Amino acid sequence: MKDATLPPDPALPPEAALGAGSPRLRTGIVLTVLLACQLMIILDGTVMNVALSRIRSDLHFSATGLSWVGNAYTLVFGGLLLLGGRAGDFLGRRRVFLAGVGVFTAASLLGALAPTAGWLIAARVLQGVGAAMAGPNALALLTSIFTEPKARMRALALYSGMAGAGFAIGLIVGGVLTQWLGWRSVLFINVPLGGLAVVLAARFLPAVPRHPARLDLPGALTATAGVAALVYGFHSAASDGWANATTCLSLLAGAGLVGVLIAVERKAPQPLLPLLLFADRNRAAAYANVFVGYMASIPMLFFLSLYMQDVRGASPLETGVAFLPAAVLMFVLIQWVPRLLKRVGPKPVTLTGSACLVAALLLLTRLTEDTGYFPTVFLAAVLMGCGTGLALMPLSVIVMSEAPPSVAGAAGGTLQTIQQTGTALGLSVLATVFGVASRDATGSPRQLLVTGVTAAFAAAAVMAALTFVGSLAFRRVARGERPVRPSDS
Incomplete structure (x- = not known):
């Protein structure tokens, strides 16, 4: 049943509906461009973490100043997401998306050439501005362009996979580039990718209807x-x-x-933020699960990375490769999530994923100084991939599948804002748990670190359990009803 709480929308013109009937090559290019830009934006939230020690020595950052390499990006990105998404609704999503990718690419070049610490932080601020313009409008463009139900479900599932797996891939890419080519290559790689994306988007992205309004x-x-x-x-x-x-x-x-x-x-x-977005039960439950799910899952990568490098002595590249099973499973599940949602609805899928996520975190609470990668960490990475793929990837589909085109930018901006805020809150809570546990423990420095890390994983398991509770709020699917139905554009 269509969401009656939101206003009706004008139909999209035929040329905008690439999901139904356009040449396969052009549709593939459009999808690839939007997904590549989303991956590039997500990567920059984590890829710099692996390179921080080298950035500090090269640009002579202070201990407190170094944190702003990450904070400058996440603060501006998170703060401007709602505005970026709503600006696309009013000014045109294609226009704002292209401008955002262009700003992000130019800022990446400036950051790669940075001669001083202040220069790099300014470039990271500019990257955040570009990402806030491009990110929510990439998601809104997907829902506006791919109007055929099967094509839209697949596109949204791929987008969710990029959002989830991007954090793990960022650690892998960051490790490879930093170890082989230096920290500047982490930013330089965005330049050809972003430039190509702008050219292809300008050529192939259709203009979708604007909704005249005042800001x-x-x-x-x-x-x-x-x-x-x-x-x-x-x-x-x-x-x-x-x-x-x-x-x-x-x-x-x-x-x-x-x-x-x-x-x-x-x-x-x-x-700017239509409150009626929260009136639909499934959408509201999905937003809640995005918040608590990202509280648990993304900080988990940080603490597992800390364990691998500071306790097990792994290199940045080895640490990145340790997350490969999780990233691979997320991409594999992309192919199955739309079918599962269509067949059984969101509740069974997200409940299963939440259980896997909790199991992964509980397994990591058993880490010791001598725990090897096999089988404990490997099995946890497998469960992490299944959990994230089933518990979190469907949420973008649920949020966006019935969002009318007139508020798609706002819906996408709200989704990513909640994502960013949940990640920041989760990291701060788990850092506090880590600090208290390691401070109160006794033993060698490595033992203190293990105590803090396992305590953080235990707290993250509690957060992940909240996604299980949140999944119970999804509507039960009646026999013969379509569980997740794209809106009739």
Whole structure:
């Protein structure tokens, strides 16, 4: 049944509906460009982590300044996602997407050429701006272009796979490039890829309908400041603790601004964040699971990477390869998720994935100083891939499949904002658990590290269990009903 809480939408013109009836080559190019850009944006959230030690020595970063190589990107990206998605609804998704990829590519070149620490941080800020313009509009373009149900389900599943596996792939790519070619290659690689994407997108991406409107400026300012304050507060909690004055002030300001945003959006005639997006039960449950799922899964990669390198003595490349089973399984499951959703609906799929995710984290709580890669870490990586593939990848499909074209950008921007905020909160909570556990333990430095890491995995398992609870909220599918149905565009 179509979501009656959202306004009806104008039909897409035939030339925009590439998912139904256009030449296969052109459809493939469109999908490849959008997915490649999404992967490039996600990679830049993690790929720099592996290179931080070399960046610090090369550009003479201070210990506190080095954290801004990552924070500058995530703060700006997270803070501007809602605005970037809604701008695409009003100004044209193709136009905003192309501009975003162009800005991201130019910023990558500037960062690769950075002679000073300040230069690199400024480039990372600019990358965040470009990513916030391109990311939500890539997702909105997928739903607007691929209108045939089967094609849309497959495109959204591939997109979700890129979003999930991109974090693991970032560690692999970062390890390979940093070890063989140096840290600047991590940014340089975006230049030819981004340039090619701009050329192909300009040639093959169709223009989809714009929805004439005025920008909700109060909502834009409140949302940008509120999300940025929350993300900064969570990052500050991870490094300086929850009792730190900056942490407390940032989180209080962020929470207050989110409250103001909700009040503003209730009265806005054309809101930046349409609150009716949360009126549909399945979409609201999917948003909730995105938040708690990314709280547990992405920080898990960070702590497992820490264990591999600082306890087991693995190189950055070896650490990246350790995540390969998870990444491979995510891509394999891409082919099955649309069929599973169509056949049984979201509840059984996400419940199974949540159970796998919890099992992976519980297995990692058994790590010791002498635990080898086989079988414990390998099995955990396999369960992690299955869990992420089944619990988190379907959520983008659920959120976007029935989002009308007029709010697709807002729906995509909200999805990615929740993703970023959940990741930042999860990392800060788990960093606190890690710090308390390792500080209270006794033994060698490696033993203290293992104690902290396993405590963090135990806390992450509790977070992952919340995705199991959230999955129970999905509507049960009646016999003969289509479980996840793309909207009738």
